Amino acid sequence: MENKILEKAKAFYFMTIAVMMYFFLNEYIDIGLHVTYRHAFALVLFGSATLIFLYKPNIARGFTAFKDACIYSIPLLITTVVSLFIWFMETVDVGVISRGLSSSFIYANMLSFALGSGALLYIFGKKGIWYNLIAILIANILMIVTVIANNGLGNYISEFITLVTTFAGVTGDIIVQAEIHELAFCLGAYLIYMLxxxxxxxIYFILLILSLFCFLSAFKRIAIIAIAIALVFGYLLKFIARYNKKTAIRLVTFFTIVVVILLIAYIALIKMDAFELLEKAGINTSGRVEIYDAVDKFYEFSPGFLGNGIGFLTYQLNTFMKVGVASVHNDFLQHFIDLGFFGY
Known part of the structure; x- marks a missing residue:
């Protein structure tokens, strides 16, 4: 009986920390450096799980959690190594390097989240992935409830229906407050798996409905399209694999090459002012033309373009440029400018 109470208390503690990690996305602690609460809570998860491991170690589960945390950290490792190479080749000063590393390891820090996810896996085992989803949903719903409390349920529902029926063509002032982009993409990954x-x-059905509601409240069109493509491709592969697994593997290789070519071509189109042509054709690009023109001087579409190092573009937009945005709102272009042709 006592053990069950302790287990429930432990689960409640870790879930509470996880919810706060997802709820406080943009708030930060000013200690000379701006350390976001989300990273602090992720490290609290990791530290707490480490203490439990030291007190009563589960070696097998600990190894699995550590291995998964290392896998989740690979993107950060790659961007850091590529950036160090760029800085070495360009012989930049120490200030540029420290600024880039602080951006990578303090603000956009995937390592803390990798450690936090490893902590949840260690505490909850294979159910950790679902506890993580529950934490995301609780945090997201709390945000939406706050928006509803300030603006009224009827107004929120009205704008939500308009948002969905117009495919985000019309976005009201109320519903835009519920556009939690970071959580939307997390939920998108879960939705792909669940569908x-x-x-x-x-319980699965309830989680699916809540995930769809929170995801649609943010209504990222690119994420919706990505989910649709992923599901079509996934079911196509499953169908083909029933008859010939080698063909399915070849198809994966083929589509991987196609995606790489398309991503490179996308940057080329931006460089050739394709979005300006869309504006002239009467298509609203939501200010992307002005943003892309402003950052055009920072890159070349060429295999010889090494890049500027991680955090470069964000620093330029926030410090020297007056384009009314703090980011380029295009992760592909951001990575190309920061990491160069081959790093991208």
Missing amino acids: YKPNKNI
């Missing part, structure tokens, strides 16, 4: 591997379970 690809459906489960006849009431």
